Every structure is written in C-alpha cells, then in structure tokens.
Amino acid sequence: MTQQWVLHVDLDQFIAAVEVLRRPELAGLPVVVGGRGDPTERGVVATASYEARAFGVGSGMPLRIAARKCPDAVFLPVDHEAYNVASDEVMATLRGLEWGGVPVVVQVLGWDEAFVGAGEGHGDLGDPMEQAERIRAAVLDATALHCSVGVGDNKLRAKIATDFGKPRGVWRLTAENWFEVMGDRPTTALWGIGSKTGKKLAALGIDTVTQLAESDARILAAEIGPTMGPWYHRLGRGVDTSAVDASPWVPRAHGREETYQQDLEDWAQVAEEVRTLTRRVLADIDREGRPAARVGLKIRFKPFFTVSRSLTLPAPTNDPTTLADAAVSLLDRVEQDRPVRLLGVRLEMTPPPEGY
C-alpha cells in the first residue's frame, strides 16, 4: 500500500497580512487587528503582525494590554468581509491544485487553514515536500499571501507539523520522527489538549507526550471519560485515522455575543439587548434555511463569572417573536444581582434533511 500523505496549510499572520496587502504603507510596522480598532475600548487582539509579536503582543490579549506593550502599533478594526474574500481566494487556489494527476481534496478549517489530501484514484504522488512547496508558491502567486505547510502521514501530524515550519516554511512529521520531535514536549503541545486537560493529566503523573503514549488507556478512560480518555491516548501516539473530508460544512448553530463598553445594570435593558441579539442571529438562521430547535443564553457578569441557560423549543421555528420571547424567558432563570458585561444568544438549528 502506498504511503498516505496529508498536508496542512496555514496562512501566516493571516488577518494582519490581509490588512497590510491593502495598506502597503503598513508593511514592516507593528500591526494589531482587533475589536473596533480602538485600543482604549474593551476588546482583544485577533491577530498581531510579527513586528508586533516581537513586543509581546499576541492573539487573545486585551487591546489595552497590547497598547501598553506596543504603544506605537497601528491598531485596526476587524473586517470580516475582507477576510472572507481573501479566504475564498486561498481555498479556491487550493481546490484548483492537482496531486498525483488528480484534483486534491480540500477540507477547510477556518478562514486561514485547510487540510489538503490526495484525490480518489491518485497515481504516483511524488515527494510530499515538493507538493508542499508547490502549494506555497501557488497561494503566494494567486493571493500575495504567505503560508506554511505541514506534511504528515495523517491529519493530526500534519496539523502539528505546520507550527514547526512557520513562517513561510514546510515541516514533515510522521510516525518515524513523532517521538523524536514531540516526545519530550508537554501534553498541551497536542491539538486538542489545553491547559485544563494538561493539568488533569499531570495529576495522573502524565506530563509529556511520551508519557501519555505509554500510559494505560483503561486508566485514562476511567479517570477522564470513555470517549476522551482513549482519544487523548491516541493523541499521545500521534494516531489519527480520520479522512480529509471535503463535504461542505453544515453549521449546527449560530450565535451572537456582545461585550458592553459599559456594564449593564438595568435588567429591562438587558432584556432589550437579548431581543436585539436574537434578531441578529435570526438573520444567519434565515440564510441557512433551517428553523431553530434550541435557544441558549450566555451571560458574563462582572466580576468574571459566566452562566449559561438554554431550552428546547416546543417546536422548531424561525418566528422572530417566539424566539425573542424564549430567549428573554431564560433571564428568569438567572440571578439578576450583578452588572452584566457580556451577553450572548445562541440558536441551535434542526439537523439538516437527510442526504444534505
């Protein structure tokens, strides 16, 4: 059987790069994109250019902290539409590629990421590192955007490999060099293990990828769960049997969240904001053409504390009044004794019809 290869393509500092493309005078400057582009407001960094990262600015950081670390940075608002357009160009470029003489299979992961696999009935694939370089050249040629490519013998290894290739590079991670590269790294270096699970594993005496791989899967299942335990054990060994799947993504839910510049103290106003957010989510739901089956509410209080409430509707609907009333009714299940800092409304949609 021929070796199966998976490539993972990840655009370098995608959002910042798109902004620099349309404002060439920003090239080489520290650029921070986030919120409404005003670093005195509540909001966080979506992407920082490499020049800004050198000052310690990173994704997820509050804009105010970023401004403190890099006062001379250029702060820009998030422009979803521009990133959608650029992303579509990148993905179209990838879909137009061939590998082994047949069109590739592309699985989009987000604005700036995709897996690329060999198509059905492919011939001789040749060197995957050369294919990775062809991808980098094709994306740069079509969009003027740089990317990095991970080469792996499965999706998990390809995905992890990409970070080692950044920026503007290619890296290969397979069963052969898995433990050499990953073995001594912390479990949180794995895709799917964050800080909480890392701590849970550490409490079981598992700190490194090798230790996770050599752990007892039955103990993990008993301690962490029948699904997640064995899955983490597979992560430790770099095992992933899932296929690159090009089928179109069908959203399960849509939501809107808003962080208020001033905390909301008046609960009549909170109810009004819930109605406004519900209307905004409905615009997305209507585009999907499927009714909502569940309604959820997320509230972040000040100080930092989050509650969520949800309900299943008696019958799926996309009637604006019914959905807004349902969302507001969830407020009755919340203790209304503190100021609200963030509100979120989420509508879960009915499953797509068979054969979608």
Add this chain to the structure above:
DNA sequence: TCTGGGGTCCTAGGACCC
C-alpha cells in the same frame, strides 16, 4: 482599565417512560 466572538463536542445528572 483584564480576559472577543465565532464555533464544536463531551459529560453529568435529573426527569421521564416502559
């Protein structure tokens, strides 16, 4: 002057039914 906004998936526990 802390901590976005869009999602996905999993789990635990209670209600309810047969």
Add this chain to the structure above:
DNA sequence: TCTGGGGTCCTAGGACCC
C-alpha cells in the same frame, strides 16, 4: 425490608479550537 434496569431527552456546564 427494600426500593430494577434500560433507554431517551433535556439542561447546565466544561473544554477546546481558530
């Protein structure tokens, strides 16, 4: 004196990712 057992649905919350 002893309170089954299996299954599904619902809700709240946790964890993770980009």
